Amino acid sequence: MATLQIIEAVVDRLKRQIQTLAVENFPDKPSEYRLNHPNGALLVSYAGSHFGEIEGVGTVVQRQTITLSITVVMRLPNGSEGAVDVLDKVRAALIGFKPPDCHRKMWALNERFLDESAGIWQYALDMNTESILIEVVEDEPGALLTNLTMQDEYGRNEIRKMSDGTIIKEEFSL
Incomplete structure (x- = not known):
């Protein structure tokens, strides 16, 4: 404003x-x-x-x-x-x-x-x-999210960000 x-x-x-x-x-x-x-x-x-x-x-x-x-x-x-x-x-x-x-x-x-x-x-x-x-929020240094696991009754999904910047998505059925 x-x-x-x-x-x-x-x-x-x-x-x-x-x-x-x-x-x-x-x-x-x-x-x-x-x-x-x-x-x-x-x-x-x-x-x-x-x-x-x-x-x-x-x-x-x-x-x-x-x-x-x-x-x-x-x-x-x-x-x-x-x-x-x-x-x-x-x-x-x-x-x-x-x-x-x-x-x-x-x-x-x-x-x-x-x-x-x-x-x-x-x-x-x-x-x-x-x-x-x-407030204007500035980026705060800290750990970044590099691995995310989601699970439901049908299976599990994982998303990982590798150190070179590539993103890997994996799906596992239950």
Whole structure:
């Protein structure tokens, strides 16, 4: 699972669903961000993850709850196309959306007022989705299986791998 792919899928979804606003990844330098779009912008960022208990036996398997934050940056707080109206539209676009590599659809976690400065209003909507985190298993050195014997009521089968790589199969009737 790649977190960046999930973020990009959410950005793409918002671009398709809400075409009247700029939709971008959250800026690297938020203090230098300037709203250039005449209506407003949606900024998508990774807010973090929570990990569940280990579910696998012998292999690490965990549930990963991923939180994305969508910052709504608007010139108006209320009215049609104001920040509150846009929050409703963002929720409608993302609730029930299933990003790649996730096994649960997105759901709303919380939303809050962030700031107003020079007539620019900012709210944040946090959304969750869930994926499964599985360890990358590396080959472990150890003894390799070279001889396999299978037996049932009809006979016995043996499969052997020789040191030169050849495989010998033998069947014995009972």
